[in-house]
Structures are given as C-alpha cells and as structure tokens.
Amino acid sequence: MEAERGSTEPTAQPAAASAAAVSAVLGDDDLLREILLRLAFPTTLVRAALVSRRWLRHASDPAFLRRFRRLHPPALLGFYLRELGAWAPRFVPVSRAPELATAIRRAGAAEGQFFISDCRNGRLLVTDFDPTACRHAMLSPLRPARGKAVLPPAPKRNLIWFFLLEKAAAGDDDGAVAVQMLPLGTTKAKLQVDLLTSGSGAWVVHRTAVIDLPETLPPIAYMLPPVGGKIYSLTKSGHILLLDMAAAESCLLQLPDRVSTKNFTLSCGEEGSVLFLIHAEGYLLSIWQLPTTSGDANDWVLVHAKVHVREACSRRENVMVLAVDDNLEFVFLWLRSSAVLMHMHLQSRSEKVYDELKVRDGRFLDINPFMMVWPPVFPALRDDDNLDGRSLTLV
Template sequence: MESKTDRTEPTAPPSAASAAAISAVLGDDDLLREILLRLGFPTTLIRAAAVSKRWLRHASDPTFLRRFRTRHPPALLGFYIRELGARGPRFVPVSQAPELATATRRASAAEGRFFISDCRNGRLLVMDFDPTACRHAVLSPLHPARGKVVLPPAPKQSLIWFFLTENGGGYDGAVAVLMLPIGTTKTKVQVDLLTSGSGVWVAHRTVVIDLPETLPPIAYTLPPVRGKIYSLTKSGHILGLDMTAAKSSLIQRPDKVRTDNFMLSFGEEGSKLILIHAEGYLLSIWQLATTRSDSNDWVLVYDKIRVHEAWNRLEDVMVMAADDNLEFVFLWLRSSAVLMHMHLKSRSEKVYDEFKVRDGRFLDINPFMMVWPPVFPALREEDNVEG
C-alpha cells in the first residue's frame, strides 16, 4: 500500500502573502543590493542586471562594483601556454565553475598563430607570425564580436615594450613604453608613454629622468601602472621610474632572496609590487607598496611554502607566472620537466603531465582573467519588466 511519503504532492503556487513578501524584499533597494552582492560571479551579475533598468542601475553603480570586486575578485579562467616550436598558444582551463563555462569556451576558441605580448582583463595583446611584417593586435576572446584590432606599426627604436591599457572596459587600445638613453654616460633616460589611436602612435606623456647609475641591461618591464614603470635588470635589481615625479630608484631585492629564481608582478590593482621567489622546493612571496617613499621596504607575505610535488620528487621548482589576484602560481619542475600550479590559499597543487619541455625558460605562460568591470548590455524599453 502506498504511504503518504511515497506520494508526490503538486507544488502549490505562492500565496498572496508570499508574493507580497518577495515583492517587499526585491522592492527594497538596500536589500536588493545585498542580494546582488552575493551572486558570486560577474557573469551572474550581468544576467541579473538584464531583469530591469532598476536592477541594471544598482548592478552597474561604481560604489556597488567596488564592494563586489572586494568580495569576489575577477576569477582566473585558465592560462595560455606556448611551447618552443609550437605554431601558437593553446588554452588550458583552470576554473570548473558552471557560471564561467561560456567564458572558458570562448577563451579556448582564441587560439591561433601568434605570440602573446600581454594578457590581462580578458584581452590579449598578440604579435602575428607574419613572414612579411610583425604586427601587434588586440584580441577580446570573451567578446568575439569586437574582432581583431590591429595596432599601428611599431616605432623604429630600441628599448620599447607594448602593453594593454590599464582598464580595458570597452576600449581595445594599447600603450607602448619607449626608453631612449641620453648622452654618452647613459645616466639620463627619456621615457615616452605612447598610446595607439587613429592608425598612429601618439606621445601621451614624455619625461626625462636622471638615473641612479648607467642604464643597466633590462630583462623585462612590467606594464605601466599609475604613472610608474618597473623593470627587472639583468643584474637582478629593479629599476623604478616615476613619470609623475620625474624620479628614478634602484630597488634592491629582499636580503633573503639569494637566487635569481624569482619573478615580478603587480597586486591590488597596481598598489603593490609582488616578488615571487623559489629556492629548492620552497616559495616565498614579498610585496612592496608602490606608494611608499622607502623603495626597499619589502614585506614578507608568505614564507617557506612547501611545494609538495617538488618535495616528493626531490627536485627544484622554477617560478613561471602568477595570476593578477596572486591566487595561483605556475611552476616548472626542473628535473621532471613538467608544469604545475599551486593555489596559494588552499595549498592545493595540480601537475600538467602533458607538458614536458627540456627547459622551462622556453615555456610562455599567460594567466587569463575575467573582464573587470563587467560589460553590461543596454536594455531596450520592452525589456524593462519592472520600474
């Protein structure tokens, strides 16, 4: 005989009292903002903003977006990897969140014959493998309708680096940093910050800066942030150039960083300079406030993090890359010749056994993040289902 628990009762429609309660909650702007704040992903926030112009107004409010970013930093979708001799990069997903599946699929579709010069905020700055001319272009994999934006031909000078603009939004431009040593002693340098537009490079800012010593050979340069440029020299020091104050500094690495096995990046939207160092199977992470006058006041954030995969194999690791939120660090195991990543907060590790190269210095790794701020679609009048 069928029991009451075996029967499936039909779902009753919400009562008038329940509907009134729901309407009271969603009609309260303060409560609505708190609900939107807990959505978790920018993609979900965009879908919620499509409900009505009122919801869009709250979701796109700059104050609300600052709170949302603090609570839910832009997620790492995956990374682009290019091995020596490969025709181009391939995308490897990291996020398994269903809410990001569409974004991950679009990032995977952006593979091609090019070299990635810069990668941030959901965009790629690439250099085509064109036998007739090497040209730079901007790709927006998460917004394929924007297509490919080809940049003007590069200026014919040395010591030039190309980067994406700080805050992409709907703009697909790029900036170039040009350093020209002045005089025979090379203790002065002219720094030009160029922006792309109307088919040419335009000087956005030019400044002459005295250097603390002769301009040293530069290994690589970080993207300009808040008028400041940081370059790692081949001697292991960090050259800082402040274009606003027209000053320079030679930053020493922390005393405990005794090897050259480290990399630099930015954290907290450019307010922190991050140094990730590996020694044996241990990681240490330091940060330096870019707003402080003491250019050598490093703060130790993580000390002697054990990379268990390397410890188990009794081998050293090489620092390859890190995402913008300093959530994931990508490492290369020297002896096993495999790539892995560590999630710093949980200390979880993942080994990518499919990637085996003899020398990690020939691996090009570019972590790929979600776009911030979100790009909200415009609502039509007929989509405005509530006031």
Template sequence: MEAERESTEPTAVPPSAAVRAVLGDDDLLREILLRLAFPTALVRAAPVSRRWLRHASDPAFLRRFRRLHPPVLLGFYLRELGARAPRFVPVSRAPELAAAAGQFFISDCRNGRLLVTDFDDPTACRHAVLSPLRPGPARGKKAVLPPAPKLSLIWALFEKPAAAGEDDGAVAVLMLPLGTTTKAKLQVDLLASRSGAWVVRQCEVIDLPETLPPIAYTLPPARGKIYSLTKSGRILRLDMTAARSSLLRQPERASTDNLTLSCGEEGSTLFLIHAEGYLLSIWQLPTTSSDADEWALVYDRVHVREACSRREDVMVLAVDDNLEFVFLRLRSSAVLMHLHLKSGSEKVYDELMVRDGRFLDINPFMMVWPPVFPALRDDDNPDG
C-alpha cells in the first residue's frame, strides 16, 4: 500500500525548472513585464537577454504598457526668490527619485530630464542636461553643455532624449531684431548642442506684423514654431518653416494675465490655461492652424473645490507637458496646490506657502516616455 501511495503522489517540480517554464513562455513573460509599474523598471529588465529586450521594446507591447501605466507626476521642483537651488517635492515613492534633488537652477524640465545650471563647482557655473530617471550607473550624471551662446533668449530641451551620436538634447534660440523701419524684421537662430559645440540647425529672417512687442515669456520650439506671450496680451507666433510671423488673439474670456501657455506633449497643440476666481478654463489651438480664431474650449470653468471652499481666487503657476496637472496658488493664503484635470482630484500642500510678492518657479517632473532601451553586446544572453 505504501508503495502504491508513493507512486500516485505528484512529483515536485524543482523551483528553477518552474521559473524556466514560466519565463520561457512568451505570453507569460509579456504579462509579467506588463505589470512593472515604471518604464525605468522595464528598461532595467530588458538587458536580461535579447528575447526580453525584443518583447519589452515591441511597439504593440509599449502601447499596452502605456495604457496601463500612463505617465504620472513624480514630483515637482519649487524655487522661491533668494533660493540658490530649488527643492524637490516628491509625489511618488519611486526609488529612482533619490537622484532628483541637487544644487542647480532649472531652465527646462521635460520628459524626465532637466536642463540645469550647475553650481557644484564654486568657481564657475556649467550648463548641463541631467537625467535622474536614467537606469544604471549613468543615473544622475550630467551631460555638460558647451558655454552658452551670447544673446540666447531661450534654453530648452528637445521633446525626446537624443540617441547616441546625435544632439546632446538641448536647444538654444537667439532672436535679433533687424532694422528700424516700420516693417520690423527678426533674425531667429536655432542651435543644437552637439559634441561640445553649438551647431546651427536653422536660421531665418522673419518679417514681424508690427514692432516687436515686449515679451513676457517664450515657449520652447515645437514643430518648427515658437510662441511668445507678449505683455500686450497677444501671442506672437514665429513659423520657422514658412519664415513668417503672426499675432494671435487670445479667447475673449482669457483677456486677463492670469494664464499660462503650453505646447503639449507632442507639440502639435497650443494650450492656453486661464483662471478666473476659482474657475479654470483651457483652450486649444492646433499648431498647424493659420487662423487666430480657431481656439477650441477643452475644459470650461472647472471648479477648484479647495479654492471655492476657502473662498479664494487661484493663480495659474505651471502645467505639465501632458496637460494633466495644473499647479495653482491660492491667492489669499498663498498655499500651493495642484489639480488633476481628468479626474478632478486635488492635492493641497498646506506646508508650502508662497507669500505675495515672492517669485515662484515650478517645474513638474513627469515619468519619462518613451523608454530608451540599451543596446546589447554580441555576447549578451540571447535567450534569457
């Protein structure tokens, strides 16, 4: 009987064999990779083998991954008047954020990368691109840029990280008014950093519709166009491809200065975010549009519940490139908060108060997308 009972009991499968059986199944492997929470974790898993890299970098798989794990707010950089460097306020608990803090001034923050002025060297300042979310030993290291071009008006990052051997990831824009005639002209130079030097990508002389108005701020180039919010309340659009300019009228309801502009994640749409009292409204204009009146209302008078309950007006401070999070300041209490537009959820930072009259600079720090996978050597494991 004992022998019969032993023969009918199932034979235990060694753990290593069970693991190989699971990871050797392509469908199961894809489902496991799909459950990684961050693209950085996906990049760390991919070098296991060529097979893992093939699955992780497959466009169809990445589309599924993004649907399940859309880019989220990881934190934000906050700098006030008199502070030499911003402080990083984490929203996520991602371990990658340990390298996000540092002593630097931020010029641009885009797709998990920072364009910074580095104060590590007390004798000089350096401009560099920092990628806190980059996996491996390169995480937190700075790609130092060449000295800044003279007369630079805009320092910015390209939309996506540069591939090996291409531009370093930063762009500078120079604007030089020409002539004193009624028909003013503007020379615009777009320069990219490459191999320790600035290389001219494009140079155009553009006729202005009128004398160049005072500019409040300028957005980074987006699909060959540069947008500037002027102090007169209109938007100057410089089209580098067509070498022409135009002044866009703002939507009628957005006539006050309590607004900000964004070119969105892919640069295909210009967004205008406007606050009135405790209400937010957002318009969009395709960057391909030649009509100044094509503004379409995306969000109409969204109630900021926290401001409504406190009976305070809100001031627009910043917006992320995905147009999901809007950072606001409650005018009376000077408390900082952000609103997630799609869900309507709000996060109030009662401990972060910014008094009137103090300069406030906020840079939302988002999860990087798309992931940049490493190249495998010929002797790397082909099968995993």
C-alpha cells in the first residue's frame, strides 16, 4: 500500500505545477498579448478572443491591432480572373493555409455575371449584368449573409468610374464613391470633376471642382481610387494624369527616367500616401514611388531595381505587368511567348506559375487580387452574452 501511494505523488505534483505555470503565464496581461501576437491570421485571433471577455479586450485593443498588423499584414486569399469575352470572373486561390480555408471557399462561391470595378477589404464593387438592366452592386463574399447590396442608379452622364471608399469599415454597405467627369467648352480643355458618394438610395455630390487641363482630355485607360482629393489616371498614351480637386489643378506627370516603355501599372497602396509605379523591361522589374503629398509631382524614388523574374529568365521571355495587390506584396505578370500567367511575392521573390489556367492573351485580362478583411470583425457582446463561439460565424 505504501508503494502504491508513493507511485501517485510524482505524477500529481508535476501536473499541479504545470497548471500553476500556465495560469501564471495566461494571467499576466503582458505575456498574454505577446502570445496573441504570435497568431498568424486574423481568423485565429478572433477565435482566441472568444475564450473570455479579457482575451477579447486585449485582442480588439486598437494599439494591439496595430502591432498585429505590422507582424501579420492581411493575407492575399487569391484573385478574380476574367478574360476577354467571359461574362463572369473565376476565383483562383493563392493561400493554402488551413486557417483560411473557409474564407477561400466563400470567395470562390461568388456567383453571377458581373464585371469587377473595384476590390478591397473583402468586398467587391461590381457592374452586375442583370437580364433586365445593367446595375452596380456591392458583394461581400466573406460575409454571405449580407447578400448583394444594389447601389442607386448611376447618374445619366458619361465618363464615370466607380470605387469602394478608401477607409470604409469592414461592415459598411454604403461604401461606394464615383468620379464623374464632364468636359466643358468647345476645346474640352476644361473639366468639371464631381466626387459622389452613395447612401440613402441616392448618389450625393461630396466634392466638385472645375479644372483646367494641360491639353485636351486624353482617353483614359484606367483610374485609381481618389486619394485625399487627388485622382491619378493612366491615359492610353502611357501618361499619368493627376487631377487635384482641392487645388483645382491638373498636370501630366513625367515618368521616371528609366521607364521607357508603357509596360507598367500604378497603385496607391492601401494607405494612399504613396503612388507606386511597377515597371517591367525584358525579364526585370523595377518599382518606383512618389509621395501623394509631395509638392514636386515628379519626385520619383527608385525603391526596387532590377528584380529578376526567374521564370521569365529561364524561358528567355519578356514579362508584362498586369496587376498588384493593395499591400504591394504580390505583382501579377504574364509571359508573352508562352502565354503563362504568374505572380511574384516581392519581399521573398518567390514565384508561382499558373500553367493550368491557359491564358490566351494577357493584354485583355482583368485581375483583381482579393485580400482578407482588416480590421477583423469581433463579436459585439451584451452583458448577458457568453463567449463560447457557437453562434458566431468566423471567416
């Protein structure tokens, strides 16, 4: 009997000591925040927040979320791809992380015949090819319960572009903005620019300006979402047109000295404080940036030079720049000769080739990278709520 009693004590004591150690660690707010910072994805962070109100308080704290974002930027789930003649885009997943499987499945479930006008923060702004009318709508694939939010009918004017708001909240359904342009006068060297926002079933003029153009309004290939009252457009002639609504001025930006071809794309990034230019020549990439608040509209700075695209180099091919994500982490490229679509992660220089997509012509591709929602959506609690996670849908 003595031997039996003695045999149980060595296992009971370490177990108690281990439980005490865990309690001491998780009971320390500083250590708990450091542990939560090690979670790789916002989805995992939201699940951890369901443990208790104390965990939720730390996980949803704005200062903590800023640290979390610096360590773990919103992940690229995949991209929507539409080729010339297709009535609907298809979703191509990029991430294979098990923690993001639900989000990827929902992103791929977006159905309908539509053209994507803008894509950011887990939402799509689409031109919906309804059988009876052409209308604009907002989709939230990661939150399917929201369904499709149809926007008010567009103003009956030409030269209109639609975007999602820069700083719209993750659950904001009234998050669309439109840029309307109306050439004035017989020479069309003067332009009325209206910035409209959607809400309460109508488009409302938020800001307007009459701007003198440096020349007759050139045909615009595409436009970036408005940033702080500034609108950057790429013309079909390969020039960058800047419309400054606050100053009621415009100018054609000079390209960086070493950008000698039209093989580039533009992005204002997620924060909108910098205009990026991503240029390809042969199998090399270069990335330039221009502060959107700079007084010198041509003060370009080279941030990445001679980035080798290994796949193109091995095939002895030139690359064509197609698109970038909001975080400027991934650049999507097309290999001209073999008609292959690929992307590169700029920080690690890792590459992925999509031979299975069989892209016919990259010049007519429409690519929209699709990111995770940020900030993460935490549960809104009442005093009598319990945090067990059973009634919460997580993405």
